[in-house]
Amino acid sequence: MTKTHFEPSIKSRPVYGVLEARTGSEHVFVANAEGAEAILDVAKVADKDFWSAAHIIYVPGRSGETFQAALKALGAPKFYVASHISSALNRLVRSLEDCRMGTQFYLTGTEGLMGQAMRDIMAAGISHMSIQTEHRGSLARRVQCVHCKGIAEDVTTDPYQCPHCDLHLFVRDHYSRRLAAFQAVRIDAEDHGNVPPAEEVFP
Amino acid sequence: MGMVFKDETFRDDYSFSNSPEAIKRFPFPFDKDSYMYAVNMEPHTPVRAGSVYEKSFDVDEHYVSEMRDRALVLADDPLRCQSLPHMTLAGWDLLELIMVAKAKDYPDLFTLHQDGDRWHWINRPLGIDDTFTFGDETTLPYGPMEYITRQAQGDFCVLDQREGNLWMDAGMVTTQADWSLDFDIGMNFFEWHAPVPLAHELGIFQRALKFLTAVQIGAPARRLNWTMTVNPLLDTSPENYHKWGIQKTTLTSENIGTKQHLRVELQSFWRLPRSNALVFPIRCYLISLQDLVSQPKWGRRLHRVLRDLPVELATYKGFIDNRPAILEYLSQFDDGAETSLGTWPEDD
Numbered sequence: 001m002t003k004t005h006f007e008p009s010i011k012s013r014p015v016y017g018v019l020e021a022r023t024g025s026e027h028v029f030v031a032n033a034e035g036a037e038a039i040l041d042v043a044k045v046a047d048k049d050f051w052s053a054a055h056i057i058y059v060p061g062r063s064g065e066t067f068q069a070a071l072k073a074l075g076a077p078k079f080y081v082a083s084h085i086s087s088a089l090n091r092l093v094r095s096l097e098d099c100r101m102g103t104q105f106y107l108t109g110t111e112g113l114m115g116q117a118m119r120d121i122m123a124a125g126i127s128h129m130s131i132q133t134e135h136r137g138s139l140a141r142r143v144q145c146v147h148c149k150g151i152a153e154d155v156t157t158d159p160y161q162c163p164h165c166d167l168h169l170f171v172r173d174h175y176s177r178r179l180a181a182f183q184a185v186r187i188d189a190e191d192h193g194n195v196p197p198a199e200e201v202f203p
Numbered sequence: 204m205g206m207v208f209k210d211e212t213f214r215d216d217y218s219f220s221n222s223p224e225a226i227k228r229f230p231f232p233f234d235k236d237s238y239m240y241a242v243n244m245e246p247h248t249p250v251r252a253g254s255v256y257e258k259s260f261d262v263d264e265h266y267v268s269e270m271r272d273r274a275l276v277l278a279d280d281p282l283r284c285q286s287l288p289h290m291t292l293a294g295w296d297l298l299e300l301i302m303v304a305k306a307k308d309y310p311d312l313f314t315l316h317q318d319g320d321r322w323h324w325i326n327r328p329l330g331i332d333d334t335f336t337f338g339d340e341t342t343l344p345y346g347p348m349e350y351i352t353r354q355a356q357g358d359f360c361v362l363d364q365r366e367g368n369l370w371m372d373a374g375m376v377t378t379q380a381d382w383s384l385d386f387d388i389g390m391n392f393f394e395w396h397a398p399v400p401l402a403h404e405l406g407i408f409q410r411a412l413k414f415l416t417a418v419q420i421g422a423p424a425r426r427l428n429w430t431m432t433v434n435p436l437l438d439t440s441p442e443n444y445h446k447w448g449i450q451k452t453t454l455t456s457e458n459i460g461t462k463q464h465l466r467v468e469l470q471s472f473w474r475l476p477r478s479n480a481l482v483f484p485i486r487c488y489l490i491s492l493q494d495l496v497s498q499p500k501w502g503r504r505l506h507r508v509l510r511d512l513p514v515e516l517a518t519y520k521g522f523i524d525n526r527p528a529i530l531e532y533l534s535q536f537d538d539g540a541e542t543s544l545g546t547w548p549e550d551d
Contacts, residue, residue: 012390012397146383146441149282167445174398178389185441189448190524 004135013173014111016135021046024104024130025053029076030092030117032059032085034137035109036067042106043074051075055095057088059113062138085113085153089120096124105131112142112153115180122177139202143171144181151181157198159187168195171202205311208267208328214275219435219489225264226494230255230467231546232427236507238516240402242411247423247471251547255469256425259304260355261486262312267328269356269378269437276377276438277353282385283440284349286361286373293361293373294348295338296475297482301351326354348373357469357486360384362392364416364479371395372480378437378487380430380466381444381521400515415481418474425471428485431522431529432466435489439466454525459532460493463525465505492532498548502536509533 006015019042021027027050029039036058043051054076060068072079082088105121107114114133121131140154150164158171162184169184176183188194211218221229250256255263276283286294302324306315316323320337331354335342343350352359352375361373368391376384387395392412393403402408418424432439433451454462469486496502509517510530517523 010397011403012394144386146386147443147445149385172398174386176386176390179386183383183386183441186445186448189445190451192449 004139006135009173012175014115014133014175014177016114016133019106019108019132019134021050022104022132023102025100025102027051027054027104027106028092028095028099029054029056029058029106029108030088030113031056031107032088032109032113032137033061033063034067035107035113035134036060036063036071036136038108038134038136039074039106040067040070048075052077054078056080057082057091059083059085059088059109085116088113089116092117093120093124096121096126099124099126103130106134107131108134108136110138110140110154111135112140112180115142115175115177119177119180141171141202142181143169143184144176144179145169146183146185151179152184155184156200156202158201159195159198160184161198206262206266206309206328207264209264211265211268213268213272213435213437217434217436219265219268221490221494222264226490226497227548228254228263229490229495230427230469230488231495231498231501231504231548232429232467233504233508234546235544236504236542237511238508239513240405240407240516242407242414243426244411244414244424244472245426247425247473255486255488258308259423259471260301260308260357260484261469262305262309262328262356266356270329270354272437273353273375273377276440280442283377283442284352284375285384285388286346286348287363287389290348290361290363290373290478290480291340291346293363293475293478293480293482294346296478296480297359297361298347298351299337300473300475300482301355305355329354349375355484357484360483360485361475362415362481362483364481367416368392369412369415369481377440379440379485380428380432380468380487381439381441383441385442398519400519401513415472418472418481420474420476423471423473425469428468428470430466430520431525432464432489433462433525435464435491437487437489451521451525454528456528456532459528460496461491463492463529463532464489465492465495492529496533496536499536500542500548502533503538503540504542506530506533506537 019038021042051074055078056076057080059082107117140156143152143155145162148165159168161168167186170187172183174183213219255261302315305313312327314325322337323334325332358376358378362369363372371387371390374384467488471484473482517526
């Protein structure tokens, strides 16, 4: 089971639910890695014809081939396996141009994937009421260095070293939906060089 | 011009200082010997001639130097001033609010001629004399919000109001107490306050939001907030925290009176007429401990407030490590005498 229990946190930190099949004109799924399992859980309760109006965009990542055959077998007329989140988002943004009233969005997988898809969907003027999310898989975070503004994907440790400006950063729970990123701040700003060992807190 | 503007810096050599007159009018934030979060709103109406509460947008001896510091911050980081596309109208509202108020409150410093939508604005302290068309961005060198807030002390957050919430959708933020407009832009009231400890649990933000969404045109409100800052540094931004954070470790028993400052924000809240946005100016006033204790009531009271402040607040406000040294300094000025209610120094 890859479902995640998140401890209560501050109010800017996103919370995620459990996907449910809703009534809609089209069902757009954006998922990565173990997010496939959340889609397959929806399939356990959804009608067969639900999938005839589905569009699945899937980034396998560390899950490789594990879930691809099962997802394909759902029979969605549009099923796309993306090599990277960025290519999944390109396809998503293009499909938003054609999307109709009543389209439902289902985002599942890592926070970075869901956050960026959410950002792009909302930027197209679509209400958050049409978007569901369910976290699955890695707790890795997408993080912005507040100093150099560089984004780091898949951060699993705290502190981490910014790949852009090399500062050692503390990862906060403060989250920007516009940037789809958590905020990170220099950890040794008041005691230069005193950097605690990195711990894998977002495995 | 009646007012003399100081030529001073808020960085590097930190030549900022308050004149004796500026010390007397400092907005000391504690009306009793203890502090806890409160919504503490009051109408923003004139109080006491010469006080910082007398005018809509207080202009003081630091005006010209503060505007120069703002220009330096913006040259280094233009993301300190941002406005989401739907906020331009609110920017014009803000420009009008500030120009009209400044021209009325300080006629020797500022003049505004309005001939329909042709406006002529003269800002004598900054040497600005511009004619432009109200509502036409192409007639100003910057967007309307940026143009006017390069000429007004304090940060400005312009909040859109919708869905029963307030949204941080535009702002000019260069003198902030460690928060990032670039990160928080687009957030709602609860989201951008998310990192503040204790206050959510106390219901402070629910009450504040209820109050703020009901602010009416022509009936602004105000409150004070405060923190502690080492050196008179206006730009205590997270963006530059990797540079200024280390300054917090430079206090000694010899320099603490001149280096450690109380930082007070005079926050006011104004409904804007065309956009229905709410503008939230956050005006920063700094005073060194040495100058503060020149008012005996303030010295006694600050000692007691900081001594009894919950650890969470001292941590959040960023001075937990320096609190013992600050208390040791201030205790010299606390003889245990009773203090009168209210913030005014001369009422003791």
